[in-house]
Amino acid sequence: MKATSATFVRNEMLAPSAPPSTEAGPIKWMRENLFSSPLNIVLTVLGVGAVVYIVMHIAPWMLRGVWVAGTLSECREIIQARYGEGVTGACWALIRDRWQQYLFGFYPSELYWRPVLAFVLMLAAIAPVLFDALPRRVLWFTLVYPAVGFWLLWGGTVWVPVMALAGFVISYVAAKIVQPIAGTILATIAAVLTPVLWWLFLAGPAADAAQSVIPIALEGVRSREFGGFILAFTIGFTGIAFSLPLGVMLALGRQSDMFIVNKLSVGFIEFIRGVPLITLLFTASLLLNYFLPPGTDFDIILRVIIMVVLFAAAYIAEVVRGGLAALPRGQYEAADALGLDYWKAQRLIIMPQALKISIPGIVSTFIGLFKDTTLVVFVGLLDPLKGITDAVRASTDWKGVYWEPYIFVGAIFFVFCFGMSRYSMYLERKLKTDHR
């Protein structure tokens, strides 16, 4: 007899039951991230306590702020009337009242369009450098931009920057002419020598002559009228643009086998890195006239820019040297084996890799340079942080205001510096080629 038994086989899976409430969702996250051990609990409590303390002390003051008022005392009266006796609050009206000064210093107000235009064009000029998705032809504008920016900011005749640019054209033409006749070496010498001679002796008269024939000029603005953030940007971006090539050259000099070049680079780098920027700026403002032919007067912003460029270049040289040293020896040997000469090897093999390694260091040097532009206040220029703030505070309207200008200026610096550091992270990610 056959036993009949019905076996029951379930042919679909049971739905998983929900995890215990302590093992899911925010509770799990909190248990793991905030309260995983006694030490962690203490840290969490301390951390939250610190945040609460800071926010409780600052937020009400900021939120009670007044945006529309003519003077500090008016601000205080409004706050007293609104929130009662003895209550303090921020007086943002200061920024509303004086923002032009913070941005433009004492630049003539009817000419504000010029720095604004220069700033917008600067963004257009650096965009193709920053993002390679943009058309490469825009880079021509980037190369011309320094002259355009100079003309817009300082004004004067258009022919001075044009003749300065002409030097590069002359250099190119000279090289092209000499090359087939006398070979590469002489062509290089011609390419270096002709523009120098042009700038030294011919560019000035040529600019004057051109101006008398076709007068195109903007109203001139003196360097002393610069101030606030246009000063910081002028110094900062010129410094960034010129310190990178100089820094790379110094780094190559320091890595060089040539004894004299090497020792000169080392001496220069170590000297610049050994003294504070402030002393270099003082040298620029007090002593530079000693070292120039008697009677020369040199624009103060230009002096400061030169010092800032030298200062940043020494730091960049050290960063790039680190990148060069980090490259495996095989890369240099491979470049030699391919028969590349020194400059081709640097341009095609070494530098792309070394600069990629040094991006974080280079960008943080740039950030440091931009922040250091505030130090120009000590040589009498009106930087946004102390120069303009002191000027604003000297007026009877805003005597006694302390925190608001610092917060405002600090926030703007933060935005730009933080932006730069984020960009360097983006660049690092984009250029990453290893497969880790």
Place this chain on the structure above:
Amino acid sequence: MAVITDEPKAGFRLGMLIYDTRYRSITIQIVVLFLVMAGAAWLIDNLLRNLAVLGRGIDFSFLGNRAGYDINQSLVEYTNDSTHARATLVGILNTLLVAFLGCVAATVVGVLAGVLRLSKNWVVARLMTVYVEIFRNVPLLLWILIIYAVFTEALPAPNAFRGENATSTMVMFDSVAFTNRYTAIPWVMFDNSLGWLALGPLWLNLDLAAIIGALVGGFLINRAIVRRATKIQEATGERPTTWWQSILALFGPIIAVFLLLGTHVDAPSLQGFNFTGGLQVSNSLVALWLALTLYTAAYIAEIVRSGINAISRGQSEAAFALGLRPGRTMNLVILPQALRVIIPPLISQYLNLTKNSSLAIAVGYMDLRGTLGGITLNQTGRGLEAMMLLMLIYLIISLVISGAMNIYNNSVRLKER
């Protein structure tokens, strides 16, 4: 049949200076040297001509003249009758003081912040990230000015601590008072002070010398004890008990010195409208110190974080596989390797802090730039000499710091064979 080729042409052609790689580097170097020398000659020629126009030479004798100004804080004896050289020395010591205090505090805060930023605790890690980003992305000058403003504007005057219902109270168990003019802190006083020993231009504080001597002596004795114990252990296999000798050697001399000097702690107390006793530290020093500390600590935090991150996980896993406990893993495996990554950038942060201390100008702290590069320069009109001396001193300080730290760096460096 042997092929006879022409011998390579011996002799030297002028073109080889450029086209032959053997000679080209010499050519380039000579050209560079020539250009640099020409540039230097031009600068020096201009300088001499300018000085001739002004009718003066380079002269450092102003350093021997009477300074005639007061310095609010000096570590060595100084009056306005002292010389400019003495004022310079005061400035150097003030620079070194704030740099030293800043380096110590920045290291402590920075290491703490860097480790906490790596913590698994979400709140603390975020908080430290915010701290680091805010301090790194805003100019140091702003922090100095803000902290100084906090001290001078937001803190109470000394007389606010007065009376039954005072508006302000002292902190840290009634020992420290923050006022808008100075910070009063407790200070060690010696009843039987040894005084100062004059050694030419430098004065030596004998109390400090005795304390340092006792510390170093104790350390050396302790090292001898440990060496002897190791030697006995190597010879016999048994290590003699040394912990009480070590404690005695390390702490005995210093305690003896303190007792002999009659040491007691003098806490500040309110007398009338001002605090007396203890030490009154000027707010410019405290603000500068705090700002330098917090700013540099943000950088150090990043250095520490990246240093620890640079050690691959395999290292700690291998250490655990060997059976090392977490504490010993940290001490013996992670830290020695992380330090190698951390030390070089840390050195440059110390250097940066020292150089940044020249921003003391913003708060009126009389550092080297304030004395030699400030009042002395303006009073004597010797800008060239003062700036040259100023740069030279900063350069020496920088080179000494980097030299000392490089010695340490070499001792922890990877020993490759």
